[in-house]
Amino acid sequence: MRIFIDFNFEAAHHLPHSFPDGHVNQRLHGHSFRARITLDGRPDPKSGLITDLGAVKSCADSAREELDHRYLNEVPGLELPTLETIAIWLWRRVEPDLPALVEIGIYRDSCGEGCEYNGEFETRKAAA
Numbered sequence: 514m515r516i517f518i519d520f521n522f523e524a525a526h527h528l529p530h531s532f533p534d535g536h537v538n539q540r541l542h543g544h545s546f547r548a549r550i551t552l553d554g555r556p557d558p559k560s561g562l563i564t565d566l567g568a569v570k571s572c573a574d575s576a577r578e579e580l581d582h583r584y585l586n587e588v589p590g591l592e593l594p595t596l597e598t599i600a601i602w603l604w605r606r607v608e609p610d611l612p613a614l615v616e617i618g619i620y621r622d623s624c625g626e627g628c629e630y631n632g633e634f635e636t637r638k639a640a641a
C-alpha cells in the first residue's frame with residue numbers, strides 16, 4: 514500500500530550540455546514542476562496510518578523551499594537540472610527523513626512530461 518504527497522514549484526534553468534549548440538533549451542527559461550513523494554508500508558493497527566502525512570508534508574515543505582523560485586543550476590547538486598537529476602536530488606534530500614520512501618516523481622504537467630525514480634541508483638545501506 515502506498516501513500517503520497519504532491520507539491521508544486523516554479524523554477525528557472527538552462528541545459529547547456531544536454532542539447533546541440535544553439536538549441537533553445539540552452540537558453541535560460543522556466544517551468545512549473547510538480548513533485549510527488551511516495552511511501553510504501555502497512556497501516557499501523559492502532560493508528561491506521563503508514564506514516565503521518567503531516568510529517569511527510571514538513572519534509573516536502575523544507576525541500577520545496579530549496580527549489581521554488583530558484584535558478585536550479587545554482588542549487589548545489591543540481592548543476593545539470595533535468596527532470597532526471599531533480600528526481601535523484603529530491604530522493605537524496607528527503608530519504609534520510611523518510612525511510613519508507615519508494616518513489617520520487619517530478620512532472621511538468623503542462624507538457625505531459627515527467628520522471629519517476631525509485632532509488633535504483635542509490636547504494637544500499639549496509640545492514641545494521
Ligand SMILES: Nc1nc2c(c(=O)[nH]1)N=C([C@H](O)[C@H](O)COP(=O)(O)OP(=O)(O)OP(=O)(O)O)CN2
Pocket residue numbers: 528538542543544545594595596597621623624626
Ligand atoms: N529526458 C529529458 N528530456 C528533456 C528534459 C529533461 O529534463 N529530461 N528537459 C527538457 C527541457 O527542460 C525543455 O525546456 C522542455 O521543454 P518542452 O518539452 O518543450 O516543454 P515546455 O517548454 O513546453 O514546458 P512548459 O513548462 O510548459 O513551458 C527537454 N528534454
Ligand SMILES: [Zn+2]
Pocket residue numbers: 526538542543544
Ligand atoms: Zn526546460
